[in-house]
Amino acid sequence: MIYKSDEKRMQDKIDTISEYGATGNGGITRYSLSEADLLARGEFVKRMKAIGAEIKTDDMGNIYATLKGSDPTLPAIATGSHSDSVKNGGNYDGILGVMAAMEVLDTIVAENIPHKHDITAMIWTNEEGSLYPPAMMSSGVVMNEYLPEEIAKNFRHENMLNSKSVIDPSKTFKEALEASGYKGDVKNRLNPKDYKAMFELHIEQGPILEAENKDIGVVNCVLGMINYRIKIYGVSDHAGTTPMKYRHDALYGAAKVLQYLHDELDKLDENLVYTTGEILCHPNVHTVIPDYVEFSIDSRHEDPKVIEQVVKVIENIPKEIVGCTTGYDVAWTRDTVYFDETLIEYVQDSVNELGYSNQRINSGAGHDAQFVSYMIPTTMIFVPSKDGHSHCEPEYTSTKQCTQGVSVLLNAILKCDAE
């Protein structure tokens, strides 16, 4: 038996929730636990209550809306994502997974679909970390004891509560959480006794599915990544009075190192991605030769062997370049997180049965699902991102594409329920 979700119901959800935090330019700014986020959460709770779901929240403000299954002895199957956005973000990143969870429950109720397990639609609090860093805060706290220590240490509960607002550092996440009305009991947290699996539907945030003309991405893993800081040390001198031959220009050194990295990394695997997104230049005054430049390099690949080669390239950056010395620090690294093979199969079988074009794909971005996967079987489903854009107002996925994603999600959950 194959089910399909309803495009009109999805359109109504998208239209309604896109209003909460709307910038007026087609996108939203909906920081976690902001007024706009409370409106989106309220809509979720109202609609889920209306179809008979039971609402709980945990001590991080994560919301769980559960449709009871026929066998109360079985654990629940969860699905959801986050309702918050970056500044001037779009109407799909995160919230699509929440609307999809709602639509799964709506469809189950509307079509009276039998299920043994409880089915839980979720909102994860503060995935973006835009107002209260870091990103993936709540899943980092809830899954803390299951995470590798070097990741876990960045998500200690007390530290997260004390996270300061980037706009007004006198305000903490704890205060926002307590004022929100969504702070619940620690006992309600997602846990391996009460939950069998979690699924997350998300936009791809990249151009691959669109370019390959595919409806659905069956996600294998979240790519391993490294983040290094490259440092170039020069000498600061006056721009007008220092002949070229006497210079130690750290910014020119940085341009040379950046070119070296492109030259060497382009020789590695064609699926490797690497990015220098951030650069700091000191003193950054137009009349002064820079004495210090630092830039980030973020690189991601499924295969740890390729990542090792990237590290080699970084280690082999010339120690001296255009009269400057160089160095680097490891900011952080994470291993590739593979999703659960059985759940991936449920997703693949559902796509095949629905007849949607599809391909296997890896997630380059981090998601709550990646942390959840350390605790219980987890997987993700991607739908295309127009022009590959995300974290910006032009972010777009058609309602048809969104609904196709929900239908895959629904049937995968029902396959999981059947086992």
Add this chain to the structure above:
Amino acid sequence: MIYKSDEKRMQDKIDTISEYGATGNGGITRYSLSEADLLARGEFVKRMKAIGAEIKTDDMGNIYATLKGSDPTLPAIATGSHSDSVKNGGNYDGILGVMAAMEVLDTIVAENIPHKHDITAMIWTNEEGSLYPPAMMSSGVVMNEYLPEEIAKNFRHENMLNSKSVIDPSKTFKEALEASGYKGDVKNRLNPKDYKAMFELHIEQGPILEAENKDIGVVNCVLGMINYRIKIYGVSDHAGTTPMKYRHDALYGAAKVLQYLHDELDKLDENLVYTTGEILCHPNVHTVIPDYVEFSIDSRHEDPKVIEQVVKVIENIPKEIVGCTTGYDVAWTRDTVYFDETLIEYVQDSVNELGYSNQRINSGAGHDAQFVSYMIPTTMIFVPSKDGHSHCEPEYTSTKQCTQGVSVLLNAILKCDAE
């Protein structure tokens, strides 16, 4: 007759004034009209009064300390520089020219040297513009009607008074000036009726004299310069999800353009200098491919034909590079300002008679003297900068070198007095 200034007196001046605004690391922070600057100004006034000089100030707080000459019908000969510094600056930039002016007057009094013209030691207010931008504020105001319009417009009196403190924007230069006690009469401004010439002694702020083992730089001109903003437009996408072939990375584009500029500009005249000191990257987040990068390029050369070639190179920056488009804006330009031939000759003759090693040199940096030269005959004298450093705490010129510079200044002024 050739005179020499006194090294011990110079040492005493350097030791005393270096205390005003001392950072404790060998340098000073002495913003114009700050408490530290008022101490330095007070020392100047006290010492100049003590040798019988008459003190006046103008409406910009510039100080004039005048030793009367034997012929009251003749205009004065001025010499001086500025007492303010950049943040964490050194003990010589600017203030050496003030101490030199004091030492010239001290020597004239101590040795009872006859002179027909009044000799005026000066402090120019706010040359660095570190607290209240722009640099060379007071000379820009006093010489305003003599400057080329496109320079003059940046130094209108009312706008300068309203310049806001970069530390506390609620405070203006006007308020600091009025509180200082140094605001005087507009009639006291340097002017072409009452002044015959101005000389300024300054550290080189570059490595040439030291490298060439020369005591004195006889300055020809302040180099013409251009300041452009180079702009690279890319597309912002997620660092983890966008394959390399789909990218339009504005920072990589900027590195390519920077390399192009080095390649092409290095083919031009060997005395050309060019600098990218400032870079802005948007959004400058390590997980986001930059969509916009802008950087400065400052280039200086005596010969306008060479500067024209530089502009050609900038105009020929590839319009497309690594999938990005490029553009540029002119921030500002200035022509080469040649100093007065007759005054340069007085300086050259004085150096020769004193037997100091010397060479002709151009000033790459801007100075008050460059603005004064639009109004009355003006020139400069350079002494070596250790390791070429300036605008930093290690800035150093030995007291012997400083005093040699003062002796050249003194004799050049006396030659000017004799004509």
